[in-house]
Amino acid sequence: MSFLYNIGINFISSGLKCVAPFNHKIKLGVSGRAKTFTLLKNSITSKDKTLWFHCASLGEYEQGLPVFKELRKHYVNHKIVLSFFSPSGFEIRNNSPIADLVVYLPIDTPKNAKQFIDIVNPELTIFVKYDIWPNFLNTLKKKQLKAILISASFRKNQSYFKFYGKKIRKALFAFDHIFTQNEASKALLNSINYKNVTVSGDTRFDRVLSQLEQDNMLDFIEEFKDDKLCIVAGSTWPVGEAFLTDFINSNISNEVKFIVAPHNIKPNQINNLKEKLNTKTVLFSKKENNNLKEAQVFIVDTIGILSKIYSYASIAYVGGALGNTGLHNTLEPAVFGVPIIIGNHHNKFPEAQAMINKGGMFSVSNQKDFTLILNKLIDDSDFRVKSGSKNREYIEENRGAVIQILDYLRI
Structure with missing residues (x-):
């Protein structure tokens, strides 16, 4: 092994220990590795x-x-x-x-x-x-x-x-x-x-297809959605949330419901998002004390249920690509056959470009483009259904990685 590589690794190890007291995530890693x-x-x-x-x-x-x-x-x-x-x-x-x-x-x-x-x-x-x-x-x-x-x-x-x-x-x-x-x-x-x-x-295609075999029902989402058209915004960041809040505040109506699942669920950021909305909004953590049917927006301030929530989407927005954080998982909503809106920074995500090329995904860079495509998907049901079906087709076309790996391992 390279002498310089080993010098560098030891330097990084020492650096992480020095920084750990000032960074919670690094601290978790350092303390966790000490127990391995x-x-x-x-x-x-x-x-x-x-x-x-x-x-x-x-x-x-x-x-x-x-x-x-x-x-x-x-x-x-x-x-x-x-x-x-x-x-x-x-x-x-x-x-x-x-x-x-x-x-x-x-x-x-x-x-x-x-x-x-x-x-x-x-x-x-x-x-x-x-x-x-x-x-x-x-x-x-x-x-x-x-x-x-x-x-x-x-x-x-x-x-x-x-x-x-x-x-x-x-x-x-x-x-x-x-x-x-x-x-x-x-x-x-x-x-x-x-x-x-x-x-x-990519084994991710097999992974998301397995989601269809699971029970994706969430009774509180059923109650909130109330058979209305539902837009699910997953793994959102502030820049995308700004587009969403502007759109929601300009289209206050119980005929369209919005579920927003922020990537960062720190209480101060969740409250900041809620305060910007001018319509009845319910948090997952407060759902027991609210009439969910009366709300237009449901904010998911927990983790681990987004893949199930996508099964309720009529349209999805996936965060990350409007800033520098990297596009989040677009295959999870795609497997449910819904059209998807993303930001314009998706060059490192070939699956996103493939779905854009097929016509099931739409890339936007500003509020105007976001509003235009979202309104078109809401108003034109044929366009919405056809766009979403192209995403599901893409997932189906790319399944099979797991079978090849297991075949090599003779399982």
């Missing part, structure tokens, strides 16, 4: 057969979940260790039913990697999409332990594909097989002479 080896030693013995799943954060967990579920069914006598690097994954999924133990991944030093893998000794390791840690992967390779990468997506400007990336790209060769989302990623791997690669697509 104790948790492992208390939960795993040398006689245990194990699998190891690693995800950077919550999005990668959701991406890998359909594969994880199938492996959980097949390897009933194995203990499964699920690791996260980010607190936004660990803190939400630390009780995941697909794992026997959920931990923070230690910082990628040679010592940590050896200790972690000596304890876990996984029969199979699965990394999702990225978060490729060289010391962990090279240790797996040295011990001849099987590892695969699923739903991988690469870009030519990454260090693996640069002249100076020889040492760091060695980590990729620790994977016995890599399943990519697209042909471009396969071509990049081939360019560095990595050949054990299959274009399987």
